[in-house]
Amino acid sequence: MGRACLAIVLLASSALAQFDTATVRHMKLRLKFTNGDCDLTAHVQLIGTSGPLLDGRPNDQCEVDFANVPSGTYHVEISGQGFAQTDEFITTTNESTDLELEIKSRNDQVTIPSAGPVVSAAGLSVPAKALKEFDKSNSLINRQDFSKAIQSLNRAIAIYPSYAAAYNNLGAIYARLGDRDKEREAFQKAVSLDGHLAAAYLNLGRMSIAEDDFHAAEDVLNKAVANNPTDPTGLVLLSYCQFQDHHLDDAIATGHRAHALKGEHSSVHLIAAKSFEQKRDAAGAIAELELFLREEPTGERADQARKDLKILYGIHQ
Numbered sequence: 001m002g003r004a005c006l007a008i009v010l011l012a013s014s015a016l017a018q019f020d021t022a023t024v025r026h027m028k029l030r031l032k033f034t035n036g037d038c039d040l041t042a043h044v045q046l047i048g049t050s051g052p053l054l055d056g057r058p059n060d061q062c063e064v065d066f067a068n069v070p071s072g073t074y075h076v077e078i079s080g081q082g083f084a085q086t087d088e089f090i091t092t093t094n095e096s097t098d099l100e101l102e103i104k105s106r107n108d109q110v111t112i113p114s115a116g117p118v119v120s121a122a123g124l125s126v127p128a129k130a131l132k133e134f135d136k137s138n139s140l141i142n143r144q145d146f147s148k149a150i151q152s153l154n155r156a157i158a159i160y161p162s163y164a165a166a167y168n169n170l171g172a173i174y175a176r177l178g179d180r181d182k183e184r185e186a187f188q189k190a191v192s193l194d195g196h197l198a199a200a201y202l203n204l205g206r207m208s209i210a211e212d213d214f215h216a217a218e219d220v221l222n223k224a225v226a227n228n229p230t231d232p233t234g235l236v237l238l239s240y241c242q243f244q245d246h247h248l249d250d251a252i253a254t255g256h257r258a259h260a261l262k263g264e265h266s267s268v269h270l271i272a273a274k275s276f277e278q279k280r281d282a283a284g285a286i287a288e289l290e291l292f293l294r295e296e297p298t299g300e301r302a303d304q305a306r307k308d309l310k311i312l313y314g315i316h317q
Contacts, residue, residue, distance in 0.1 A: 027066040031058050031078070038062035044078050130160035137169065146173050164194035171203055183207065191223075198228035205237055214244040225254075232258045232265040239271045248275040252284075259291070266295035273308070282312045 031038065044056050044064045056064045126134075137152035150173055156166045171186030184207060190200035201224035208217035221238040228234060235258035242251035252275050255268035269292035276284035289305045289312070296302055 029064045029066065031062045031064065033062070042078055126163060127160050130156040130163055130166075133159065134163070134166055134169075137166075141169075141173070146177060149173055162193050164190045164197050164200070167193065168197060168200045168203065171200070175203070180207070191220075195223075196227045198224045198231065198234065201227065202231075202234055202237070205234070205241070209237065209241065214241040217241040218245060218247075229257075230261060232261050232263050235261070236265050236268055236271075239268050243271050243275055246278075248279055251275045255288075266292050269295070270301070270305070273305075286312045 029044065031042065033039065038058060040058055042058055056066065058064050133152045133156035137149040137156070140149035140152060150170065153166045153170050157163050167186045167190035171183045171190065174183035174186060187200045187204045190197050201220045205217045205221040205224060208220065218238065218241045221234055221241060224234040225238055235254055239251045239254040239258065242254060252272045255272040258265050258268045269288045273285045273288035273292070276288060286309060289309050292305050293302055
């Protein structure tokens with residue numbers, strides 16, 4: 001199933017500097033699909049604090065151009081087919097506006113999120129007929145037949161009204177179809193039926209981030225993390241929301257939790273570095289940027305981190 005890829009873009013960022021009102025005259029976002037193909041039908045939307053700002057589709061170079069972008073904090077929502085959810089943090093300055101976002105392809109897996117490792121009592125008692133409809137819906141999702149997938153999930157729910165995972169998958173389909181009201185209703189129903197369904201809390205958190213409601217996002221992401229503490233995605237998003245809510249010590253601590261997990265989630269060090277910057281703690285910011293460079297030594301983000309380090313070393317001395 002095609003899913004929205006959520007990336008958070010921090011424009012006009014520099015060491016110990018606040019966001020200003022400058023304008024990025026030209027910003028290029030290059031989409032890099034891990035399967036080597038470019039989905040030219042992908043819809044890319046740049047969202048600011050007041051809502052959607054600019055949108056576009058990739059050209060034959062798999063690049064999306066944005067012009068006259070006010071400096072500030074944005075997230076990018078990318079919707080299309082055949083790729084998985086991506087959560088990425090990208091930092092740039094007014095002089096450096098050529099960004100690249102890697103999008104992981106998922107050709108053999110259903111991209112509806114699962115409940116994670118936590119299995120509730122409700123999930124253990126699903127009747128065989130309901131489970132059959134649920135599995136059928138996944139096959140339909142893989143074929144992009146969303147209307148029939150919804151029908152199968154509704155049949156599963158009719159057989160087993162407490163089927164929280166089915167409501168979660170309904171919400172994911174409605175997200176793909178752009179029906180925000182039904183999406184939220186389905187995710188909320190899922191967590192009301194199963195308070196341990198981490199994926200549904202994570203999805204509600206993403207919705208709140210898209211609406212710039214970071215307080216609400218923190219609340220549900222804390223529940224996602226509590227129910228699936230080894231999922232770095234929840235920790236990365238939670239750290240970002242805590243930073244946006246000026247809960248700087250919490251953002252740093254959450255980043256450290258993510259760092260302790262296996263996998264690639266170096267973005268938490270950028271969030272922690274910015275948190276230390278706002279606390280006017282140059283030594284802490286330096287330590288986080290050095291950790292970031294050990295995990296991600298090359299690329300534009302690494303180049304920017306080195307520039308920030310030069311400034312921070314001068315402040316710290």
